[in-house]
Amino acid sequence: MTALAGLLLLQVGGWVATPPRPTVGDTIWLEREIPVPAGWQVRAGKLEAREDVEPLGDPAVLRSRAGWVVRYGLAVWTPGSHTLTLPPLWRIGPDGRTDSSAGGGASVVVASVLPDTLKAPDPRGPLGPLRLERRNAGPPLVAALASIGLLAAGVAARRRAPRRVPPAPPVPLEREVPDARWLAAGEPRAVATRATWRLRATLARAVPGAHHALDTHECLGVVERARPGAPVGELRDVLEQLDRVAFATSQGTDVAALAARARRLARELAP
Numbered sequence: 511m512t513a514l515a516g517l518l519l520l521q522v523g524g525w526v527a528t529p530p531r532p533t534v535g536d537t538i539w540l541e542r543e544i545p546v547p548a549g550w551q552v553r554a555g556k557l558e559a560r561e562d563v564e565p566l567g568d569p570a571v572l573r574s575r576a577g578w579v580v581r582y583g584l585a586v587w588t589p590g591s592h593t594l595t596l597p598p599l600w601r602i603g604p605d606g607r608t609d610s611s612a613g614g615g616a617s618v619v620v621a622s623v624l625p626d627t628l629k630a631p632d633p634r635g636p637l638g639p640l641r642l643e644r645r646n647a648g649p650p651l652v653a654a655l656a657s658i659g660l661l662a663a664g665v666a667a668r669r670r671a672p673r674r675v676p677p678a679p680p681v682p683l684e685r686e687v688p689d690a691r692w693l694a695a696g697e698p699r700a701v702a703t704r705a706t707w708r709l710r711a712t713l714a715r716a717v718p719g720a721h722h723a724l725d726t727h728e729c730l731g732v733v734e735r736a737r738p739g740a741p742v743g744e745l746r747d748v749l750e751q752l753d754r755v756a757f758a759t760s761q762g763t764d765v766a767a768l769a770a771r772a773r774r775l776a777r778e779l780a781p
Contacts, residue, residue, distance in 0.1 A: 525596065525616035533621045537566060538584050540596070540616050545576040549604035552578040555597025555613065562588040589622035689769050698765040702755035705772035709749065712776040726753060740779065748772050 524542045532538050544552045554569040566583040573579075580599060586592055596613030603609075689701045713720045713733060720732040726749045734742045748771050755763055 525614060527616055527618045531621065532586070532618070533623050534587060534589055535585055535623070536620075538586065538618060538620075540582040540584065540594070541579055542596075542614075543574055543576060543579050544599060544601070546578060546601055547603075550577070551602045552580060553600040553602060554580045554582075555599070557582050557584065557594075557597060562586060563592060563594065586618065586620045589620050591617060591619045593617045689766050693766060698763075699756050699758060701765050701769050702752045705769040706749065706752045706756060709745075709752075709772045709776050712779050713745075716779050716781045726750060741775065744771075745775060748775060 526541050528539050528541070529536070546552060552571055554571055556568060557565040559565055564585050564587065566585060570581040570583075571578050572581060582596070584594075594616050596616060598610050598613050601609040601611070692698070692701045710720075710722060710729065713729060714722060717733050717736045719736060720729045724732065726746070730742050730746050730749070733740050733745070748768060751763060751768055752772065755765055755768070
């Protein structure tokens, strides 16, 4: 880099440029001290961008002993001497009075970052599109097919056939507990409930309309209409007495005899 690449430190109209030897793209600071009376303030205008000069943010206004220091940061993108016209400066008094003055101008010389051997470098045009190398699509295709085949083989190897479950062995039915045993254990209600359920189930099979959701009176009414020759009176007597025993509203009843009558009627009415 030659000596002409340096920045000429100039002070034009009070502006001082630093650093002393910038190159293209370096940050350059322009500073100027504005003396004002006590209580006055300074406001700086915004530096406008140019094609070869770009401001780096808003100006800074800093306090100094004599007044205020205005500082601009900028970057220059072309080498050589550049003259900048700074925006106007405003002085604002404590009582609201304002005064403006021209910002003046500043000159800077910026060096190039290119070597001295290139006096007038010519930019090269864009490169043409790169030609992609032709590749054989066979190996990737074979690899993909082999991967699919291995995956299918692995899935088939891990797949298990449905396991045959042997049928459950028949469970022997327990013999029905005799009524005498329940009565000996002091459970006449269990005997009455079983006899009622057996007789009502027989009626429901013989007459589908006499299902378990009906009470005794409704059930017998359906049986009487469906089968006029059925012993409805005896059925009513047996079922009502069994209900009283099941609900513990009757004492001294021969539950064993009632259960026997219920079994006989169930055999007679069985379809």
